[in-house]
Amino acid sequence: MAAAPRPGRRGRGRAGGGRVPVNPRSRLRRLAQAPRPGLKVLGQSWRSDRAGTAQVIVTSLVVGVLPACQVTLTAAFATALLRAAGSSRPQAGDILFYLGLLALLGLGSQVLILLQSRAMQRCQSRLSAHLSDEIISRAGRFTLSQVEDPKIQDSLQRAVREVGFRPGMLLSQLVQTVTQVVAFGSVGAILWTLDYRVALLAVLAPVPTVVAQILQGKRAHALEHGRSEERRRLTYWQHLASQPDSMKEVLAFRLAPVVLTHHRKLLAGIVGADLRLANRNFRLAIPMVVLTAALTVSAQATAILAGTDARHVAGLLAVIQAIGMLQSSAQMLYGALSGMYVNQLFLRNVNEFLAIEHTPLPEGELAFPEEISAGVEFRDVSFSYPGSGRHALENVSFTLKPGQVTAVVGLNGAGKSTLGKLLGRLYEPTGGSIVVDGVPLADFRLDSLRDRVSYVFQNYVQYQLSVGENISLGLVHEADRAAGRVEAAAREVGMHEHIAALPQGYGTQAGKLFTGGVEFSGGQWQRLAIARSMVRSASVRVMDEPTAALDTITEAELLDTLTTATAGRVSLLIAHRFSSVLRADRVLVFDRGRLVEDGDHQELMGLGGLYARMYEAQTAGHEPAAGAATGAR
The missing domain is CATH 3.40.50.300 (P-loop containing nucleotide triphosphate hydrolases)
Incomplete structure (x- = not known):
């Protein structure tokens, strides 16, 4: 028999597709746990700037005590005034004494707040720089396959977007929480001794508004987290409309209306979602604001009714001032806690990115050879891109000899560029192995290998x-x-x-x-x-379409340099232009990820296969038709 649900507990599953009920106690638990991410940020701030963080903490504690001091001095000042009014002897000395203390307290408060603000700005700046450095450092340790993963791209973009201000906001709200806890405790203790009923009402008054802020922040986070790719698409279209490298085609093909249409469509979706969220938040806030106002008025009315006796005027003044300060402190405390809760949701974007598993490529301790003697051998190598259902390279075997220039040709998508990236371990084979002078690539130190493999990327x-x-x-x-x-x-x-x-x-x-x-x-x-x-x-040079943007004369001059065989060096030339391929000592022909032909130009032309068809297709347009050289007669 299924166990009956416990009374007083709401289920968390969906019933009939309805909204999931939320346990109020779980919300309170989450609110109570809000400082935890702030404490983590405080630790990061301490590591990035100890002196500044210490100054922020000390000034925050002192500033928190000031409201209680002000309530106490105000009550004493009011008592001195009442005594002076009811006495025939001059009481100016007491009045001026308390007035001077109040003035000094006000001046000290402003100086402390300025010191706190300066220290906070310093800590926020260094904290943001520290975390930004961590993000860039982490991104630099990913493999190329990870960097090309759209999910990691989304995570990186979210982290970069938030790191500039979220950690600083969270640190500021933690400091505000510390200040307001001290203020709340000290002022609350004074008010409790005067009238505990007023103290309870004053403490409860801000709660409804804060609950609304927490729910609104949670909705905002859910909205932003769910449209990361939409934001990236918007940025992409903005890039097309603003960068010189893309604007030439936008202008030449009259693409401005197309770009504008996509931009407007994406913006309309984003703005529409923002407006719907604003309307939902407004409907939520109205009853909460009314409830807060009702509790505030109740606290004030209770204090006034309890202090109608003229003898309690000074006490009533202290109570009214304490109510205002306690409510202000409670409002700021709850606001800081709710702000910390909301900001830690967004700060998860930074922490989630930093938590992405970075599995270092396995590497050995050998230095990559300065000169290669036997060659670079591909042994039954296969490679598939993550999430792809087909091989980019499949069961490929060949040896690149030092002192030779080896060209790689094939139709688009044949796996030529992938081949080059495997040599520098930018990608890892999903099958087979690559060895250099009989030693697997993984046995070399990665930094040594990368220093000895040189690329010209397409x-x-x-x-x-x-x-x-x-x-x-x-x-x-x-x-x-x-x-x-x-x-x-x-x-x-x-x-x-x-x-x-x-x-x-x-x-x-x-x-x-x-x-x-x-x-x-x-x-x-x-x-x-x-x-x-x-x-x-x-000792290994990979050239992927190195002369694609060059004129014919410059290409010829550079190819003389690039294709000069060097003893001890392996040279791999990936090219579509046969003006480059013809300078190679050997040509590998790929088709759909497989090595289908291998030889020099003459041998491959004799085969009459893919290489010959590609060569003839490319050179046919450049060879004069019969009789064209002599002109019309």
């Missing part, structure tokens, strides 16, 4: 840094050796004379994103990317 990065930095980034871990090699690499790609003629030479800002920047053509950017690859002493 989608290279246009770094909005100085021209010299665009090259020296290829040698960032050997900065002491970079100075002379940057210019040498620039000369090799034919960019030195152009760079030397720029306003600040190699120190000139590249790109127009920042003030004073100089824009380069697509071919010039590509040559900088090639120089970035050539500046390092690599």
Whole structure:
């Protein structure tokens, strides 16, 4: 027999598709647990700035005691005034004494608040910088497959969006909680001694409003968390409409109306959801505000009715002031707790990202060889992208010989670029293994391997840094050796004379994103990317469409440099243009992730297979028709 539900407990399952009932006690528990994330943030603040955090804590405790001091002094001041009014002797000394104390208390309060504010700004700034650094550091340790995962992208974007202000807000609300707990306790103790009924009503008055704030914050978090991808899509369309690299196509193809339509549609959905949330929150807030006002009036009425006797005027004044301070303190305390609860929901975005499991790639202790002797061997290698139902590479076996340039060709989607990324362990094979001189890649230190594998990516990065930095980034871990090699690499790609003629030479800002920047053509950017690859002493060089943006003459000059066989170095050239492929010593032909042909140009043309068809298709348009060379007669 099924156990009967316990009385007084609401079920948490859905019945008939209705709304899930929420246990009020669980809400109170969550509110009571709200300081926990704040305490964690306080620990992070302490690690980032101990002196500033200590100053914030001390000033918060002192500021919390000031309201009780003010109530006590106000009561004493009122008593002195009443005595002076009923006495025939002058009482100016007592009055001025208490008035002076009140003035000093007010001045001290303002100075302490200023000190607290300055220390808080310092802590918030350093805390945000500390956590932002953690996020970027964590992102830099992910594998390429993780970075390409849309879920991790969403998590990263949420963390980056919140880290700038949420931790600081949570720290501020924790400090406010500490201050208001002290104020609440000290003022509450005074009011309790005067009239416990008034104290209870004053404490309860802010509760309905705070409950409304908690529910509103929870709704806001749920809304934002559920539309992370929608926000990214909006950012994408805004990027298309504002960045030079995309605006050329937007203008050329008259895409502005399309961009605007998508932008408006996304904005309409976001704004519509915001308005619906605002209406729901308004309907929730009205009864809560009314209830708060009713409790406040009840507290004041109770105090007045209890103090109608003229002899209790000073006490009544103290009670009325204490009611205001206690309610203000309770309001701020509950508000701080509810704010902490809401902000910790959003701060989860940062903590969730930092908690994403980063499983380091397995690595050994061997240094990657400066010169390769036997070669790089792919042994029955397969690779599938996460979530994909097909192989990008399937059971591929071949050996890349040092001192040779090996070209890789194939139709789009054949797995050519994936092959290159496996060499530097940007991806890990899902089957088979890759060995260098008989040693598995995983047996080498990862940093040593990455330093010895050099890339020219098809989608290279246009770094909005100085021209010299665009090259020296290829040698960032050997900065002491970079100075002379940057210019040498620039000369090799034919960019030195152009760079030397720029306003600040190699120190000139590249790109127009920042003030004073100089824009380069697509071919010039590509040559900088090639120089970035050539500046390092690599024993494996992967070149993925390295001359796609270059003119024919520049391409020929660069190919002489790029395809010069170097003893001890493995060179892999991924290309569609046969002007590049023809310079290779050997060609690997891929089709749908499989190696289908292997040989030099003449051998592959003799096979009459995929390579021959691709070559003929590409060169047919460039070969003159019969009789065209002599002209019409």
